[in-house]
Amino acid sequence: MARLLYFDCFSGASGDMILGALLDLGLPFEGLKEAVDSLALEGVRLESTRVDRSGVGATNVHVLTDESVNDQASHQHESDQPHHHHHRSLSAITNIIDGSGLTSSVKDRSKHLFRRLAEAEADIHQQPVEEIHFHEVGAVDSIVDVVGAVFGMEWMGVDRVIASALNVGSGRVKCAHGVFPVPAPATTYLLSDVEVYATSVDAELLTPTGALIISDYADSYGPMPQLKIRQVGYGAGDLDIPDSPNVLRLILGDEGQGHDLQRVVVIDTEIDDMNPQLYGVVMDQLYAAGALDVFFTPVQMKKNRPGILVSVVGLPEDRVALSSILFKETSTIGLRFKEMERECLVREQVIVQTKLGSVQFKLARYENTIVNVCPEFDDCVRLATEHAISVKEVQAVAMKAYLDE
Numbered sequence: 001m002a003r004l005l006y007f008d009c010f011s012g013a014s015g016d017m018i019l020g021a022l023l024d025l026g027l028p029f030e031g032l033k034e035a036v037d038s039l040a041l042e043g044v045r046l047e048s049t050r051v052d053r054s055g056v057g058a059t060n061v062h063v064l065t066d067e068s069v070n071d072q073a074s075h076q077h078e079s080d081q082p083h084h085h086h087h088r089s090l091s092a093i094t095n096i097i098d099g100s101g102l103t104s105s106v107k108d109r110s111k112h113l114f115r116r117l118a119e120a121e122a123d124i125h126q127q128p129v130e131e132i133h134f135h136e137v138g139a140v141d142s143i144v145d146v147v148g149a150v151f152g153m154e155w156m157g158v159d160r161v162i163a164s165a166l167n168v169g170s171g172r173v174k175c176a177h178g179v180f181p182v183p184a185p186a187t188t189y190l191l192s193d194v195e196v197y198a199t200s201v202d203a204e205l206l207t208p209t210g211a212l213i214i215s216d217y218a219d220s221y222g223p224m225p226q227l228k229i230r231q232v233g234y235g236a237g238d239l240d241i242p243d244s245p246n247v248l249r250l251i252l253g254d255e256g257q258g259h260d261l262q263r264v265v266v267i268d269t270e271i272d273d274m275n276p277q278l279y280g281v282v283m284d285q286l287y288a289a290g291a292l293d294v295f296f297t298p299v300q301m302k303k304n305r306p307g308i309l310v311s312v313v314g315l316p317e318d319r320v321a322l323s324s325i326l327f328k329e330t331s332t333i334g335l336r337f338k339e340m341e342r343e344c345l346v347r348e349q350v351i352v353q354t355k356l357g358s359v360q361f362k363l364a365r366y367e368n369t370i371v372n373v374c375p376e377f378d379d380c381v382r383l384a385t386e387h388a389i390s391v392k393e394v395q396a397v398a399m400k401a402y403l404d405e
Helices: 015-025 029-037 090-098 104-125 140-156 185-190 208-217 278-288 316-329 377-387 391-404
Strands: 003-008 044-053 056-065 160-163 172-175 178-181 227-236 247-255 259-271 293-301 305-314 336-354 357-366 369-375
Touching (some): 015 029, 015 056, 015 140, 015 208, 015 227, 029 044, 029 140, 044 140, 044 227, 056 140, 090 104, 090 140, 104 140, 104 185, 104 208, 278 293, 278 305, 278 316, 305 316, 316 336, 336 369, 336 391, 357 391, 369 377, 369 391
Parallel strands (some): 003 160
Antiparallel strands (some): 003 247, 044 056, 172 178, 227 247, 259 305, 259 336, 293 305, 336 357
16 A cells, blocks of 8 residues: 655645644654754754644754854845845755665655756756855755655655645745846746645745655645645745635545545647548547546537537646647637546456456455456457357457356
């Protein structure tokens, strides 16, 4: 049974919120502390406390340094004001990680994450990656947040990660190079292909570190999938928002056995002015482009015209390609689309020997129980032709042979 971790980002996310939620979920504080100590960052230590955020108890994590033990305001979602630590290059951060006592997998993932941050900064400032010196994202606390999160995710040992759409907040944020609208430039770069939304909360709710970690681990984004909840953890940001708990919620659970949940996009359009001969061509092209399903439904349109509702089901990453075919090959001038979860049974194929010949069967399982059995229609047609009998007779013979086995 697969273990799933769901990031519920209704109040955004930051590096310290992720660490706090992992600790609240069961990550041992001493284990995290040892991982951070192995980085050999002089004068750095962790502090974990329980706090209340609008009635929700959560774990709040701070990275303390000798430079400013009381400078916890720098962790109000990491960017309410610039960090005051020294800037560091990507190579310097890489050396810190390589010199630690962490496992090779934690080192490799951590270095990969900082490489992504460097690429974001390089794109924003139009500089080579090797010349980038991190500002906010290169501070000591962000090094700890990134490495600590990777360590915690490995400790959790989950098989799959899904996140909700990410709440970025609103307003403006002060960065090292000026004041920018939320989300900050680095955060925006890291959010490519990620589902996000803004709220009226005048604050930066999603930080570069939070966007980096979640976008790297999440397989998909959307509502919480079907699962059996085992544990829940809450990580707090320092910002206390009235009537809205400023926390990140992590939900650990088991995915249902015997079925699969998949994120799909459904594209719809109605057409009442196209040559019906073209529908078959459109369907063939859509399937060739990766559509999972295509179907046509008769509908009544304006001015009492009969029309056809064209519906296409596909993977979210194929939406642009599928939409392009509909625009080019049909007379539609507009499309609707929405993303949703679909649940699929585990399927397999078996060969059954009958007195008429071999027939391939499709089996579908739910919770390890076979719930659907169907002989392959083309095989039944082939045997019916060979033996000069009806297809339904072949189907009956095939089902009997399957049940006898």
